Amino acid sequence: MMRTIRVQLGAASHDAHVGANILDELGNLARAAGLKPGSCAIVTDATVEKLYAARVEDALRKSGFAPVVISVPPGEASKSLAMLEQLYDRMTAAGLDRNSVVFALGGGVVGDLAGFAAATFLRGVPIVQVPTTVVAQVDSALGGKTAINHRHAKNLIGAFYQPQLIVADVATLATLPDREFREGLAEVIKYGAIMDAPMIGDLERDLDAILARNPALLEQVVARSLMHKAAVVGADEHESGLRKTLNFGHTVGHAIEASAGYGSYFHGEAVAIGMVAAARLSSKYAGFSADEASRLQRLIERAGLPTAMPSGWYSDDFLRALALDKKRTAGAIEFVLLDRIGHSLTRSLSFDDIMSSVS
Amino acid sequence: MMRTIRVQLGAASHDAHVGANILDELGNLARAAGLKPGSCAIVTDATVEKLYAARVEDALRKSGFAPVVISVPPGEASKSLAMLEQLYDRMTAAGLDRNSVVFALGGGVVGDLAGFAAATFLRGVPIVQVPTTVVAQVDSALGGKTAINHRHAKNLIGAFYQPQLIVADVATLATLPDREFREGLAEVIKYGAIMDAPMIGDLERDLDAILARNPALLEQVVARSLMHKAAVVGADEHESGLRKTLNFGHTVGHAIEASAGYGSYFHGEAVAIGMVAAARLSSKYAGFSADEASRLQRLIERAGLPTAMPSGWYSDDFLRALALDKKRTAGAIEFVLLDRIGHSLTRSLSFDDIMSSVS
Numbered sequence: 001m002m003r004t005i006r007v008q009l010g011a012a013s014h015d016a017h018v019g020a021n022i023l024d025e026l027g028n029l030a031r032a033a034g035l036k037p038g039s040c041a042i043v044t045d046a047t048v049e050k051l052y053a054a055r056v057e058d059a060l061r062k063s064g065f066a067p068v069v070i071s072v073p074p075g076e077a078s079k080s081l082a083m084l085e086q087l088y089d090r091m092t093a094a095g096l097d098r099n100s101v102v103f104a105l106g107g108g109v110v111g112d113l114a115g116f117a118a119a120t121f122l123r124g125v126p127i128v129q130v131p132t133t134v135v136a137q138v139d140s141a142l143g144g145k146t147a148i149n150h151r152h153a154k155n156l157i158g159a160f161y162q163p164q165l166i167v168a169d170v171a172t173l174a175t176l177p178d179r180e181f182r183e184g185l186a187e188v189i190k191y192g193a194i195m196d197a198p199m200i201g202d203l204e205r206d207l208d209a210i211l212a213r214n215p216a217l218l219e220q221v222v223a224r225s226l227m228h229k230a231a232v233v234g235a236d237e238h239e240s241g242l243r244k245t246l247n248f249g250h251t252v253g254h255a256i257e258a259s260a261g262y263g264s265y266f267h268g269e270a271v272a273i274g275m276v277a278a279a280r281l282s283s284k285y286a287g288f289s290a291d292e293a294s295r296l297q298r299l300i301e302r303a304g305l306p307t308a309m310p311s312g313w314y315s316d317d318f319l320r321a322l323a324l325d326k327k328r329t330a331g332a333i334e335f336v337l338l339d340r341i342g343h344s345l346t347r348s349l350s351f352d353d354i355m356s357s358v359s
Numbered sequence: 360m361m362r363t364i365r366v367q368l369g370a371a372s373h374d375a376h377v378g379a380n381i382l383d384e385l386g387n388l389a390r391a392a393g394l395k396p397g398s399c400a401i402v403t404d405a406t407v408e409k410l411y412a413a414r415v416e417d418a419l420r421k422s423g424f425a426p427v428v429i430s431v432p433p434g435e436a437s438k439s440l441a442m443l444e445q446l447y448d449r450m451t452a453a454g455l456d457r458n459s460v461v462f463a464l465g466g467g468v469v470g471d472l473a474g475f476a477a478a479t480f481l482r483g484v485p486i487v488q489v490p491t492t493v494v495a496q497v498d499s500a501l502g503g504k505t506a507i508n509h510r511h512a513k514n515l516i517g518a519f520y521q522p523q524l525i526v527a528d529v530a531t532l533a534t535l536p537d538r539e540f541r542e543g544l545a546e547v548i549k550y551g552a553i554m555d556a557p558m559i560g561d562l563e564r565d566l567d568a569i570l571a572r573n574p575a576l577l578e579q580v581v582a583r584s585l586m587h588k589a590a591v592v593g594a595d596e597h598e599s600g601l602r603k604t605l606n607f608g609h610t611v612g613h614a615i616e617a618s619a620g621y622g623s624y625f626h627g628e629a630v631a632i633g634m635v636a637a638a639r640l641s642s643k644y645a646g647f648s649a650d651e652a653s654r655l656q657r658l659i660e661r662a663g664l665p666t667a668m669p670s671g672w673y674s675d676d677f678l679r680a681l682a683l684d685k686k687r688t689a690g691a692i693e694f695v696l697l698d699r700i701g702h703s704l705t706r707s708l709s710f711d712d713i714m715s716s717v718s
Binding site for chain 1: 440444447448451475478479480481482483504505506509511512514515516517518519
């Protein structure tokens with residue numbers, strides 16, 4: 001079984017398929033999406049390569065593709081200009097042309113790096129996102145944001161470039177380490193918080209089975225999340241309005257990631273703390289009930305995610321990171337709040353407002 | 360006086376202004392196009408910087424922009440990943456944000472490099488093209504093609520990214536060295552050859568005054584060329600069909616550039632030879648009259664451009680370069696021919712066909 005979500009983006013419209021073990025259908029799905037067989041590249045990282053590259057190669061070969069595997073070291077450090085240059089070299093050596101497909105097999109790092117390489121190789125070759133982490137499946141694979149890091153800032157260099165297809169095989173989540181699995185749930189909870197109140201109820205009911213990685217439930221949760229993201233991105237591809245609501249929990253989250261040193265908190269963990277802070281600010285500035293704030297916090301806790309910074313945490317670095325936020329204008333930050341579970345709004349808040357919510 | 364061409368590209372539609380000494384109006388024109396004043400960058404090369412950067416800075420400052428000048432060495436070698444990285448560094452150091460405008464002041468190299476940097480900095484910041492060479496004014500500034508080179512291939516890395524505005528000051532052509540001026544005329548003649556027969560007659564009549572750089576005539580010729588390019592690009596932004604006709608003379612031209620070593624022939628010179636070869640092939644395969652082929656060749660000669668490779672020229676390198684052409688499929692090349700002056704068509708030609716036309 002497989003669920004398909006249509007991402008409506010005019011000429012860049014495409015499908016996102018979600019299902020268990022659909023990795024083996026990747027070649028067929030790519031052909032059905034109109035992609036040309038022949039030379040192609042599978043960009044992945046060393047960890048995912050060991051687990052799934054051979055299966056993906058087989059799946060592509062049986063549909064007439066001739067893949068080369070390009071593997072990068074796992075981790076955020078691979079989102080660099082130096083690694084990008086290596087990708088270009090290997091794509092050139094593999095003889096890729098304008099119709100050659102790049103398959104991004106892995107998590108957010110692989111998706112961002114391979115996506116940006118595809119966006120810029122020969123002024124753009126087709127990219128298929130094959131996400132293998134919860135974060136990538138429910139969030140980063142969809143929406144066309146691609147990027148690499150600059151030593152001064154994360155995702156400083158990038159492009160909006162839509163994939164031709166997304167194939168999210170939830171069976172690959174079985175091999176995900178526990179911490180990576182749980183961080184992804186922060187993004188899932190986020191969709192419920194900002195746009196789908198019944199989803200929060202369902203997550204409360206199903207969380208134990210989800211944590212046990214029940215494939216049918218994973219398929220349901222990933223598809224529901226992607227459906228929400230597709231609706232938002234379809235309405236606002238370049239983040240000029242509605243898409244900003246997806247930043248719920250992310251303003252504080254990004255500042256935590258940056259100030260704690262990238263890597264000490266996983267992205268989803270920082271977002272979890274950020275969502276709790278945003279819920280508190282929502283109660284103060286948007287009439288969000290304290291009961292609902294507690295309810296959201298309990299769900300986040302049950303998912304095994306942090307809800308506050310440790311004591312002794314030094315706030316000057318955090319403030320500096322917040323001051324560099326891309327969404328800042330003249331001392332204030334455009335902040336996503338909730339007025340009730342399932343409904344968001346934005347307010348301009350000062351640094352002091354925000355600091356009071358996290359310390 | 361100033362002529363304005365509207366480039367129709369849906370949401371990416373924008374104006375191209377052509378006139379003498381409109382450099383001094385750059386700030387006003389940018390504001391009128393809706394661009395936000397404040398921090399911005401002028402990307403240029405050392406040669407153009409000396410001639411025009413101060414004037415452009417003044418023009419921007421008096422409209423509320425706060426420009427930093429980022430200068431690169433002149434020449435094709437600046438279209439590198441290393442130079443791009445320096446641009447990112449300097450754009451970051453200048454504190455540019457998502458609304459900050461990049462002004463590309465110079466020829467094709469500056470336009471391509473600054474355009475690609477703008478396309479990828481913070482996933483895209485606004486770019487204004489301010490071309491100062493004939494090639495850039497009549498061709499490369501319009502159409503959104505941006506790129507840098509890879510050691511294996513020219514323009515291997517790039518993006519389609521439309522400018523917000525083009526400001527072509529024909530008075531800047533007065534300082535252009537003679538050889539650079541003449542190479543630009545190859546692209547001008549091309550528009551006449553493929554889509555505007557009366558333009559060929561006008562060029563025959565006005566060529567001496569154009570070579571003397573009469574500003575009124577330059578304005579006319581640049582505007583007419585841009586109007587043609589705008590029509591083609593507006594109908595086919597991503598070069599899936601009609602836009603390929605702009606490659607008239609370029610298939611052979613690119614192979615000449617690559618096989619002779621970049622720099623031995625200027626782009627326009629190689630295109631001039633390529634057009635004469637294409638005219639010969641047109642007579643053989645598309646019923647183009649020998650008289651019209653001679654007429655086109657005479658005009659190219661009068662513009663001071665080469666029409667054939669020197670004797671003793673070694674053709675194996677040329678063949679190899681042609682075999683790497685992006686437009687190849689299975690041993691044949693999609694080639695733009697003329698059936699009469701002012702009207703083009705495409706035919707699939709073999710290597711042998713093409714070789715016979717240039718040797």
